Amino acid sequence: MYDLNEFYGILNNIFYHVQAQPGKTATKPNQYTMTIHPGYLISFLFGAIIGSFLNVAILRIPEPDQSVVYPASHCPECKTPLKWYDNIPLFSFIFLRRKCRYCKCPISWQYPLVELSMGLFSLALFHFFPFPWPFVGFFLFTAALLVIIVIDFRHQIIPDIISLPGILAGFACSFLNPAISWTDSGLGIFLGGGILFIISYGYYFFTKRVGMGGGDIKLLAMIGAFLGYQSLPFVIFSSAFLGSLAGLAAMIKQKKGGQTVIPYGPFLAAGALLYLFFETYIQFFMRSLLLTG
Numbered sequence: 001m002y003d004l005n006e007f008y009g010i011l012n013n014i015f016y017h018v019q020a021q022p023g024k025t026a027t028k029p030n031q032y033t034m035t036i037h038p039g040y041l042i043s044f045l046f047g048a049i050i051g052s053f054l055n056v057a058i059l060r061i062p063e064p065d066q067s068v069v070y071p072a073s074h075c076p077e078c079k080t081p082l083k084w085y086d087n088i089p090l091f092s093f094i095f096l097r098r099k100c101r102y103c104k105c106p107i108s109w110q111y112p113l114v115e116l117s118m119g120l121f122s123l124a125l126f127h128f129f130p131f132p133w134p135f136v137g138f139f140l141f142t143a144a145l146l147v148i149i150v151i152d153f154r155h156q157i158i159p160d161i162i163s164l165p166g167i168l169a170g171f172a173c174s175f176l177n178p179a180i181s182w183t184d185s186g187l188g189i190f191l192g193g194g195i196l197f198i199i200s201y202g203y204y205f206f207t208k209r210v211g212m213g214g215g216d217i218k219l220l221a222m223i224g225a226f227l228g229y230q231s232l233p234f235v236i237f238s239s240a241f242l243g244s245l246a247g248l249a250a251m252i253k254q255k256k257g258g259q260t261v262i263p264y265g266p267f268l269a270a271g272a273l274l275y276l277f278f279e280t281y282i283q284f285f286m287r288s289l290l291l292t293g
């Protein structure tokens, strides 16, 4: 079953110990210097840098007529253009102590959280998957999921500009990833889109209320494209479970009963991320459930 060896393995790879040089007498017993594995360091820093671009995309994609690349980064409050040293992923947030250098307005936690998440995704992908393939494909996938999670929480929309190209990218990547065939990916798109379409149409047919948006349907098709149709049962059940827990918590907090609306996309994305990194354990667990249950 699941144990922590995998986790210790990651930590051991990141912080491998370099013993004191043989032949020389160490002045203290067990003297060593701790070194960070360059591949892990580079993948984390690269992820954090891409995370700061994702922050810009998250801010600008929901706004109509705003380009993602222009104008240059500026403070959302006082509009002062930022210098390069105000814009260093993670570090600037710490150095500036959460405040804009010019107007002293607080900086949103979204910035360091997205940079840190993308850095950690990149590091974990580097550990689990070979470089360049399927590392690059899954890097694009996790970046798209991260943008979708934040935008859907904030605006209750899943932008087509991410999910539709994402479906094509996932299908294209299946030709470069030996673990997922193009038929796994194609069936993933077809079933991922189809299952949610039937559920959402059925819900509307019986209740005359729209439960799930078309955005969720395209998102699950994108997930099926990248992870194959085999991932869909776990992604659907885990997202429904996590979403129900969050829905209950929101209902209790807002005291609005059944009228509480929470976006479903972030939970689909969370289910997909769990499957991506823990697929072996999930498949083992689900097979043992089927055999014993």
Ligand SMILES: [Zn+2]
Residues within 6 Å of the ligand: 075, 076, 077, 078, 079, 080, 100, 101, 102, 103, 104, 105
């Ligand atoms: Zn400012």
